[in-house]
Amino acid sequence: xxxxxxxxxxxxxxxxxxxxxxxxxxxxxxxxxxxxxxxxxxxxxxxxxxxxxxxxxxxxxxxxxxxxxxxxxxxxxxxxxxxxxxxxxxxxxxxxxxxxxxxxxxxxxxxxxxxxxxxxxxxxxxxxxxxxxxxxxxxxxxxxxxxxxxxxxxxxxxxxxxxxxxxxxxxxxxxxxxxxxxxxxxxxxxxxxxxxxxxxxxxxxxxxxxxxxxxxxxxxxxxx
Amino acid sequence: xxxxxxxxxxxxxxxxxxxxxxxxxxxxxxxxxxxxxxxxxxxxxxxxxxxxxxxxxxxxxxxxxxxxxxxxxxxxxxxxxxxxxxxxxxxxxxxxxxxxxxxxxxxxxxxxxxxxxxxxxxxxxxxxxxxxxxxxxxxxxxxxxxxxxxxxxxxxxxxxxxxxxxxxxxxxxxxxxxxxxxxxxxxxxxxxxxxxxxxxxxxxxxxxx
Numbered sequence: 001x002x003x004x005x006x007x008x009x010x011x012x013x014x015x016x017x018x019x020x021x022x023x024x025x026x027x028x029x030x031x032x033x034x035x036x037x038x039x040x041x042x043x044x045x046x047x048x049x050x051x052x053x054x055x056x057x058x059x060x061x062x063x064x065x066x067x068x069x070x071x072x073x074x075x076x077x078x079x080x081x082x083x084x085x086x087x088x089x090x091x092x093x094x095x096x097x098x099x100x101x102x103x104x105x106x107x108x109x110x111x112x113x114x115x116x117x118x119x120x121x122x123x124x125x126x127x128x129x130x131x132x133x134x135x136x137x138x139x140x141x142x143x144x145x146x147x148x149x150x151x152x153x154x155x156x157x158x159x160x161x162x163x164x165x166x167x168x169x170x171x172x173x174x175x176x177x178x179x180x181x182x183x184x185x186x187x188x189x190x191x192x193x194x195x196x197x198x199x200x201x202x203x204x205x206x207x208x209x210x211x212x213x214x215x216x217x218x219x220x221x222x223x224x
Numbered sequence: 225x226x227x228x229x230x231x232x233x234x235x236x237x238x239x240x241x242x243x244x245x246x247x248x249x250x251x252x253x254x255x256x257x258x259x260x261x262x263x264x265x266x267x268x269x270x271x272x273x274x275x276x277x278x279x280x281x282x283x284x285x286x287x288x289x290x291x292x293x294x295x296x297x298x299x300x301x302x303x304x305x306x307x308x309x310x311x312x313x314x315x316x317x318x319x320x321x322x323x324x325x326x327x328x329x330x331x332x333x334x335x336x337x338x339x340x341x342x343x344x345x346x347x348x349x350x351x352x353x354x355x356x357x358x359x360x361x362x363x364x365x366x367x368x369x370x371x372x373x374x375x376x377x378x379x380x381x382x383x384x385x386x387x388x389x390x391x392x393x394x395x396x397x398x399x400x401x402x403x404x405x406x407x408x409x410x411x412x413x414x415x416x417x418x419x420x421x422x423x424x425x426x427x428x429x430x431x432x433x
Contacts, residue, residue, distance in 0.1 A: 037365075170334075177429035178327070180420045184405030188398045196392035210374075210387075210394045212349055218299050219351065 002113050003187065009116035013183045017176065019119060020165070025173070028165035040166065042084040047160050049075065049083020051097060054137040058098035062106045070095050096200070100137075101130025105198045114187060119161075122190040247347045253383045254353035254375035255345040261290040261385070262340045262357075269335060276329060283328045284321075292376050292384035293321065296396060299386075301417070302404040308414040316414070319421040326425070337362050352386070353377050 003009065031040070052075035059068035074095060077087050104126050105111070112125025123131065138156070165172065179185040192210070268282050287293055297317045298305050308316065343356040355373040374387035374394075387396040403417055410416030 178330070178424070179402060180424060181402050181405045181409070184402045185398060188401040189393060192393050192397065210389065210397050214397055215299070215352070217303065218295060
C-alpha cells in the first residue's frame with residue numbers, strides 16, 4: 001500500500017470528517033429515522049440502477065459478457081420506473097458491480113498512490129480515474145431530458161452520499177468514534193475491499209481476502 | 225522397468241497419503257471447531273438478557289476457548305512486537321483483550337436474529353484452514369453476510385480461530401494496520417499504542433445510533 005501523500009491525506013480526511021459530522025451524519029441519521037424503509041429501498045434501487053450502464057460497459061471491457069448482459073437487461077427492465085422499483089429482484093443478486101477502475105486494473109494499469117479525495121473519500125490514482133469515467137456513464141447525464149429527470153440527476157450525488165452513509169451508519173460511526181486511528185482504519189478497509197473487488201473475491205464469497213504472505217511474520221517470529 | 229515405475233508410484237502414494245489425510249483431518253477439525261463455537265454462542269444468545277457483564281464474561285470465555293489469543297495479540301502489533309519489552313507485551317496483551325471484548329460487547333445486539341449456515345472449509349497452506357459460512361438475518365431486514373473463519377491448525381495442538389473475515393474484510397489485518405499506524409505516527413514508540421488504547425478505554429465514545 002503506497003500512501004506517499006499521507007500528511008496531506010490526513011488533512012483531507014480531517015476535512016471529510018468535519019463534513020461528515022456537520023452534514024452527512026445528522027442528515028443520514030434523520031433519513032434513517034424518518035424515511036420509511038420502502039422509500040430507502042427505492043432510493044438505493046435507483047442508485048444501483050444508475051450504475052448498471054457502467055457495470056455493463058466495464059463488464060464487456062473485462063470480457064465478463066454474462067454480467068454485461070444481465071446488467072443491460074436489468075437496466076432496460078427497471079428503466080420503466082427510473083430504477084426506483086426493482087422489477088427483477090431475484091436475478092439482480094447475480095450482477096457484480098464493475099467500475100472503470102476495475103477495468104483499468106484488468107488492463108494491468110498500475111494502481112498508483114493512495115489519495116484521500118475531498119468529499120469522495122479514499123481512492124487510488126487508478127480508481128480515481130475510473131470514477132471520472134463511471135460518472136460520465138450515468139444514464140441520466142447522458143440521455144436525461146425534461147425537468148423531472150434533470151432534478152433526479154442533480155439530486156443523485158448528494159442523495160447517494162446520504163443513502164450510503166445511512167446504510168453504513170453504525171459501521172462508519174464505529175470507525176469514526178471508536179478506533180485508535182480512524183484514518184489508518186479507513187485506509188485498511190478501503191484497500192482490502194478494493195482488493196477483493198479487483199480479484200472478484202466478493203462475488204465468490206468463499207475465498208479469503210488476505211494474501212497468505214500477510215501472515216508470514218507470525219511464523220517467522222516463532223521460528224526465531 | 226515396469227516394476228521400477230510401479231515401485232516409484234507406490235512410494236509416492238505412501239508418501240503423499242499421510243499428507244492428504246493430515247490435511248483432511250485439519251479441515252474437519254477446523255470446521256468442527258467453528259460449528260461448536262457457533263452452537264455455543266447460539267445457546268448463550270437464546271437466554272441473553274442484555275446484561276453487559278454477562279455478555280463480557282461470555283465473550284471472554286469464547287475468546288479463551290476458541291481463539292488463539294497469544295498469536296492474535298502478537299500479530300496485531302506487527303513488526304513492533306519484537307521491539308516491545310516484556311512488561312509492554314503483557315500490558316498490551318491485557319489492553320488488547322479489553323478493547324476486543326469491548327468492541328464485541330458493543331456490537332453484541334447485531335448478533336441477535338442471525339442464523340448461521342456453514343458453507344465450506346479449505347486448507348490454506350500447512351498452517352491455516354478457512355472455514356466459510358453465511359449469516360442470514362432471520363427478519364429479512366439485512367442482506368446475508370459472508371464470513372470466513374481463519375483457523376490456525378498447528379501440528380500437535382488443538383485448532384483455534386485466528387482471524388475473522390467479514391465480506392472479505394479481515395478484522396485482524398485491519399486492527400494490525402491501525403496499530404502499526406499509531407506506532408509509526410509516534411516515531412516507532414510501542415508505548416504510544418499502549419497509551420492510545422488506555423485513552424480509548426478511559427474515554428469511550430460509542431456514538432452508534
